[in-house]
Amino acid sequence: xxxxxxxxxxxxxxxxxxxxxxxxxxxxxxxxxxxxxxxxxxxxxxxxxxxxxxxxxxxxxxxxxxxxxxxxxxxxxxxxxxxxxxxxxxxxxxxxxxxxxxxxxxxxxxxxxxxxxxxxxxxxxxxxxxxxxxxxxxxxxxxxxxxxxxxxxxxxxxxxxxxxxxxxxxxxxxxxxxxxxxxxxxxxxxxxxxxxxxxxxxxx
Amino acid sequence: xxxxxxxxxxxxxxxxxxxxxxxxxxxxxxxxxxxxxxxxxxxxxxxxxxxxxxxxxxxxxxxxxxxxxxxxxxxxxxxxxxxxxxxxxxxxxxxxxxxxxxxxxxxxxxxxxxxxxxxxxxxxxxxxxxxxxxxxxxxxxxxxxxxxxxxxxxxxxxxxxxxxxxxxxxxxxxxxxxxxxxxxxxxxxxxxxxxxxxxxxxxx
DNA sequence: CAAGTAAGGTACTGTCCGTACCCTAAATCC
DNA sequence: GGATTTAGGGTACGGACAGTACCTTACTTG
Numbered sequence: 001x002x003x004x005x006x007x008x009x010x011x012x013x014x015x016x017x018x019x020x021x022x023x024x025x026x027x028x029x030x031x032x033x034x035x036x037x038x039x040x041x042x043x044x045x046x047x048x049x050x051x052x053x054x055x056x057x058x059x060x061x062x063x064x065x066x067x068x069x070x071x072x073x074x075x076x077x078x079x080x081x082x083x084x085x086x087x088x089x090x091x092x093x094x095x096x097x098x099x100x101x102x103x104x105x106x107x108x109x110x111x112x113x114x115x116x117x118x119x120x121x122x123x124x125x126x127x128x129x130x131x132x133x134x135x136x137x138x139x140x141x142x143x144x145x146x147x148x149x150x151x152x153x154x155x156x157x158x159x160x161x162x163x164x165x166x167x168x169x170x171x172x173x174x175x176x177x178x179x180x181x182x183x184x185x186x187x188x189x190x191x192x193x194x195x196x197x198x199x200x201x202x203x204x
Numbered sequence: 205x206x207x208x209x210x211x212x213x214x215x216x217x218x219x220x221x222x223x224x225x226x227x228x229x230x231x232x233x234x235x236x237x238x239x240x241x242x243x244x245x246x247x248x249x250x251x252x253x254x255x256x257x258x259x260x261x262x263x264x265x266x267x268x269x270x271x272x273x274x275x276x277x278x279x280x281x282x283x284x285x286x287x288x289x290x291x292x293x294x295x296x297x298x299x300x301x302x303x304x305x306x307x308x309x310x311x312x313x314x315x316x317x318x319x320x321x322x323x324x325x326x327x328x329x330x331x332x333x334x335x336x337x338x339x340x341x342x343x344x345x346x347x348x349x350x351x352x353x354x355x356x357x358x359x360x361x362x363x364x365x366x367x368x369x370x371x372x373x374x375x376x377x378x379x380x381x382x383x384x385x386x387x388x389x390x391x392x393x394x395x396x397x398x399x400x401x402x403x404x405x406x407x408x
Numbered sequence: 409c410a411a412g413t414a415a416g417g418t419a420c421t422g423t424c425c426g427t428a429c430c431c432t433a434a435a436t437c438c
Numbered sequence: 439g440g441a442t443t444t445a446g447g448g449t450a451c452g453g454a455c456a457g458t459a460c461c462t463t464a465c466t467t468g
Contacts, residue, residue: 104319107318111314111318112315113377114315115377115378115379116377117378128376131375156388156389156392156393157392163367164360164364164367167367167371169319170314170374171330171332171335172321173317173318173319173320173321184360188358189360189361189364189397192397193393193396196396
């Protein structure tokens, strides 16, 4: 044990040790991203060794994902009173998230997971349900107000805006998507779409 | 030089050598994907050594992208006579492409490129223009036929369907997206969107 | 034919994952 | 409370690969 972390008085076990490892992993992750998350460094920082890590996570990526999950928080649906306001708020939130260091880590993890479904599913930003939930909430209210057509209450439709935003990140390598693009997504695509074929259900 | 490839009679130079290296890289790429593309193996297969590779490409990813470009071909816009037919055809094509081994390689490369704009731009599947072109062509014809609103002739709007499809690949780790999903994207999202707020410009 | 340039050969550094093995502290069982 | 089982700790490797250095050798060009 490299004695960077002071030698433990009493040997930690089970949950306590797991906690310490995860904390160390989170620190490494925020400090150097997933690329800089090495098993040796995490073990050293947690004051343990790689055995303890591999006994709990089968490989580096699993540990990376577990650490990321400590950092990610669920999106709260906004309530600005208008659909356009809510949608822009959600989009701004997503843009901020993906632009943040945390978003960069998320993208690294997604890249590393490649097509591994069972790993991707653990990244909640990634889980279809978690993404769709706030959009459905917001849209539900808009439908009640007559600002959107009921057919729009469909995950595929409801999440179109955020999917387009994610696409901006993927396709351009940009660090952050400019506000004009968000507005364009909302006004050119999303609102026309959810208002349904016949224009606003009821003029707003 | 490991003598796997027969010893050259005469020493290749410049373009001839570059060609041989690229051919070897393409073979490695198709055989084992980007993950299996190692500089040592490419050099061995080309009957040369890593120096020749690094003299031409600064790192593995650059070589991987160069090799991929040999394999990718441009999308031809279909002309089925109806917008729905064209759109489904384009979507099927994209689905087939991304489901193919080649698509898997593309996804690996995109993942490896991360946010490196200048590298991403070299993956033409990735370049915004190359993606948008066939969609604009198809939509242009639809507008002329009165099947779509002229406002739809906007890259962001025109490419919505293929962006949603790509999202399916990214979010689920699926090997291939089922046809029902394509139809849903077209009927629930794309057609309502491009027909414009007032329903079909002219009944079809 | 001389000089310059690009290839070839080879060996090495450095990083890091994942594993193996053996020793020791802590919990658990009788 | 001692014996047994389980989990941690220390440490050392094996094995891949990227990327680099450096020297020798063939080809090209003036």
